[in-house]
Amino acid sequence: QTFFKPILNTAPPSPTKRHTKISVIGVGNVGMAIAQTILTQDLADEIALVDAKADKLRGEMLDLQHAAAFLPRTKIIASVDYSVTVGSDLCIITAGARQLPGESRLNLLQRNVALFTSIVPPLAKYSPDTILMIVSNPVDILTYVAWKLSRFPSNRVIGSGTNLDSSRFRFLIADHLDVNAQDVQAYIVGEHGDSSVALWSSISVGGVPVLSFLEKQQISYEKETLENIHKDVVNGAYEVISLKGYTSWAIGYSVANLARSILRDQRKIHPVSVLAKGFYGIDGGDVFFSLPAQLGRSGILGVTNIHLTDEEAQRLKDSAKTLIEMQSQLGL
């Protein structure tokens, strides 16, 4: 007995639509914000969740499944066993130990590298053609670690990098100029976090370079005002942490936006962590940090050749040196 009588003479089957599967590793604040946004934006036919905490994992899976009546039809599965990720088009890694009070970044890094040695190889085994998207911190070095452990070509290993930094930057500029953040193009590049580099020359509002936009609008500005906006990108992260203890929504939307560009082959340019060796005179070793890169179905399609001032180029070289020095202590 079927539940309903099939309608006869239905239209011929649609051409085989590619089945899209995304795996999210780590179902904490960040991983679940990303999963929820992927669901509401209908970016995948199937979402696989993985975490080390079995109860938390099953709870999150059930809680999302129970929203099915309000969401596009998406298969949601979960397991502590990485075989659940088999055949993923994109694997997003948010698993990680959180920095303990007073813990050095190197110690946090060493703890997260240890986690990655148990996460990355099984992902690569079950989905040898997948694209890896790293979100866990320190994201630039962990993207390098994922590249080494997966043995994937560098175009298929991407760090969320300064994508979140740049989205906060765009919000702050838009707020300052009273325009829509989607009309603000602005890039923060280099190392994610405290040492990022704001590219003032890259900022445009509705296609008008910001500095000339401000002059045309008679909006007085000092170089200090622009630098304070960049400082507020960093301060904003610390303020959110001090107020709610973690960040989730902005990183969730920003990573889902990257997933959309990749899986829908949008060929959009985003500031993400890429293998930067060979760009801007960076040649001291293999290092990942953020540059504006074109994203499509095969991952990184290309890296834009942005104009850098001497000061910006030097700051990127200094970041590269620091990252390479930290990587050299990992023994990879």
Ligand SMILES: NC(=O)c1ccc[n+]([C@@H]2O[C@H](COP(=O)([O-])OP(=O)(O)OC[C@H]3O[C@@H](n4cnc5c(N)ncnc54)[C@H](O)[C@@H]3O)[C@@H](O)[C@H]2O)c1
């Ligand atoms: N790149 C960015 O812009 C950005 C922004 C925000 C947060 N983050 C980073 O994202 C990471 C996650 O943040 P969060 O707030 O979600 O942390 P969280 O502690 O809430 O979640 C981390 C999850 O990882 C899981 N986990 C730990 N070890 C695991 C393992 N071996 N295998 C599978 N899962 C494992 C934990 O059980 C937990 O559920 C942190 O490293 C944080 O710094 C990065």
Ligand SMILES: O=C1N[C@](c2ccsc2)(c2cccc(Oc3ccc(F)cc3)n2)CC(O)=C1Sc1ccccc1Cl
């Ligand atoms: O918004 C965020 N929440 C964070 C967080 C999330 C859960 S615990 C800590 C957060 C906030 C503040 C400092 C902080 O310190 C670290 C620690 C290790 C590390 F590798 C990078 C930053 N981490 C992670 C993180 O990367 C961001 S974005 C951000 C952070 C600092 C400056 C500028 C930006 Cl855009």
